[in-house]
Amino acid sequence: MYFVLFTVIVFVLLWICQIFFLEHFYERMKVNDVSEVAGELTDAYTRLDSEDFSELLSNAAVKHDLCVEVVDSNNRSVYSKEVLGDCLIHGRGSSTYIFVERIMRSSSDEIYYKIKNPRTNYDMLLYGCKIENDSGPDYFLLINTALVPVGSTVTIIKRQLGIITALLIIVAFLISLYVSNRIAEPITKITHDAANLAKGDFSTRFDGTGYLESNQLADALNYAEKELSKVDTMQRDLIANVSHDLRTPLTMLKAYAEMIRDLSGDNPQKRGEHLEIIINETDRLALLVNDMLDLSKIESGKQKLNCSEFDINSKMHEIVDRFKGVSEKMGYNIHLISDSERVVCCDVVKIEQVIYNLINNAINYTGDDKQVFVRQINKPDGVLIEIEDTGDGIEEDKIKLIFDKYYRSENHKREVVGTGLGLSIVKAVLKLHGFDYGVNSVLGKGSTFWFKIDDSHFTDKQVHLN
Numbered sequence: 001m002y003f004v005l006f007t008v009i010v011f012v013l014l015w016i017c018q019i020f021f022l023e024h025f026y027e028r029m030k031v032n033d034v035s036e037v038a039g040e041l042t043d044a045y046t047r048l049d050s051e052d053f054s055e056l057l058s059n060a061a062v063k064h065d066l067c068v069e070v071v072d073s074n075n076r077s078v079y080s081k082e083v084l085g086d087c088l089i090h091g092r093g094s095s096t097y098i099f100v101e102r103i104m105r106s107s108s109d110e111i112y113y114k115i116k117n118p119r120t121n122y123d124m125l126l127y128g129c130k131i132e133n134d135s136g137p138d139y140f141l142l143i144n145t146a147l148v149p150v151g152s153t154v155t156i157i158k159r160q161l162g163i164i165t166a167l168l169i170i171v172a173f174l175i176s177l178y179v180s181n182r183i184a185e186p187i188t189k190i191t192h193d194a195a196n197l198a199k200g201d202f203s204t205r206f207d208g209t210g211y212l213e214s215n216q217l218a219d220a221l222n223y224a225e226k227e228l229s230k231v232d233t234m235q236r237d238l239i240a241n242v243s244h245d246l247r248t249p250l251t252m253l254k255a256y257a258e259m260i261r262d263l264s265g266d267n268p269q270k271r272g273e274h275l276e277i278i279i280n281e282t283d284r285l286a287l288l289v290n291d292m293l294d295l296s297k298i299e300s301g302k303q304k305l306n307c308s309e310f311d312i313n314s315k316m317h318e319i320v321d322r323f324k325g326v327s328e329k330m331g332y333n334i335h336l337i338s339d340s341e342r343v344v345c346c347d348v349v350k351i352e353q354v355i356y357n358l359i360n361n362a363i364n365y366t367g368d369d370k371q372v373f374v375r376q377i378n379k380p381d382g383v384l385i386e387i388e389d390t391g392d393g394i395e396e397d398k399i400k401l402i403f404d405k406y407y408r409s410e411n412h413k414r415e416v417v418g419t420g421l422g423l424s425i426v427k428a429v430l431k432l433h434g435f436d437y438g439v440n441s442v443l444g445k446g447s448t449f450w451f452k453i454d455d456s457h458f459t460d461k462q463v464h465l466n
């Protein structure tokens with residue numbers, strides 16, 4: 001519709017200019033032409049001798065189809081050239097005389113007016129101006145040219161324009177029909193597919209074949225769909241995992257609470273054991289909820305790093321000491337092999353949690369010798385932290401999975417307190433810092449989890465305490 005409207009407007013403008021104003025345009029053009037020639041002649045008069053001027057005047061008259069005459073104030077012709085053959089000047093009738101009179105009376109330098117030739121009834125343009133004459137009284141330059149009637153031209157143009165207008169409106173209509181279909185078709189299709197997606201059908205494929213923008217829109221929507229479907233799967237997994245992880249301790253809580261009520265209420269020893277289980281299961285629940293909260297905070301991107309400078313060596317001692325108290329009672333041996341003191345710059349709370357989670361896993365999964373090795377290795381561009389256990393190791397194909405949320409190997413022991421979130425938190429924190437991390441594992445021998453506190457960007461401030 002807009003395209004057709006545009007075509008119509010273009011033609012309306014064309015009609016107005018060509019048909020209604022053509023005569024006016026034509027006259028203005030003629031006046032400009034004549035006044036330009038007059039300017040050239042008046043200029044030349046003072047410069048050229050009479051022969052050259054006469055030649056210039058003749059040439060101008062022939063070139064522009066004019067009658068040109070220079071008369072003195074007594075209306076006597078000084079130079080003249082007649083091309084039209086039917087001029088109003090050149091002493092014919094009284095018009096030259098009247099004309100000269102008018103120039104003399106006029107306040108401006110030049111005058112022109114339209115006049116009807118009484119013999120032919122055609123319109124003619126009369127132009128006149130003064131020429132300064134140093135040797136005597138001023139001369140007058142008179143120019144006369146025919147104004148060709150534009151009526152017939154207008155009729156021709158009208159017919160031509162009529163046909164072109166009709167043709168172009170039809171063509172514009174057809175092109176617009178084609179273009180609008182081409183633009184609308186992929187969008188209609190995409191809209192329809194988007195409605196399917198909104199209903200939760202993640203198998204919808206957006207197809208924008210047609211043109212660049214529709215393709216881009218389809219690509220963007222396909223991408224959005226992929227992301228949405230990922231979120232959807234994640235949400236389902238999360239609910240499945242969380243409900244599973246919550247159900248087990250809750251069932252146990254209920255079972256032991258019922259046992260206390262029905263059986264062991266009066267038996268202090270049994271009651272104590274059952275209460276202990278209830279407390280342990282509550283801890284497990286609290287751990288799960290805390291891990292979930294931590295991870296969701298980091299992953300939502302709302303948590304910013306709160307970097308500070310600290311000595312990694314004393315931090316490692318502090319963490320390992322904290323473990324020692326509990327784990328040594330259960331027969332675990334945690335060996336800290338540390339390098340010299342070294343100041344690093346990172347989020348101390350989060351990195352502490354990473355080390356804590358890794359040591360916790362090492363204790364949980366280490367072999368029967370219950371040995372865990374924690375190493376701090378200073379490197380020129382950072383500090384390498386390694387946590388090694390002597391457990392069963394991790395199969396090659398599982399290594400990729402263990403850092404995923406809620407991944408827990410099927411054969412983990414029930415006594416291993418874990419949520420399947422520990423390594424996800426490790427990964428999220430280290431990625432947030434931009435630190436490298438990984439695991440080297442040999443089946444049957446054990447695993448070494450490592451990460452590197454990269455302080456290459458911190459070297460100018462680096463302080464070695466010893």
Ligand code: ADP
Pocket residue numbers: 361362365366389391392393394402403407408409412417418419420421422423424447
């Ligand atoms: P959780 O330990 O709570 O199950 P994690 O995210 O910390 O959850 O670990 C995911 C899985 O990776 C564990 O279930 C276990 O199978 C494996 N894993 C982690 N650390 C070790 C380790 N030191 N040795 C062997 N397997 C490990």
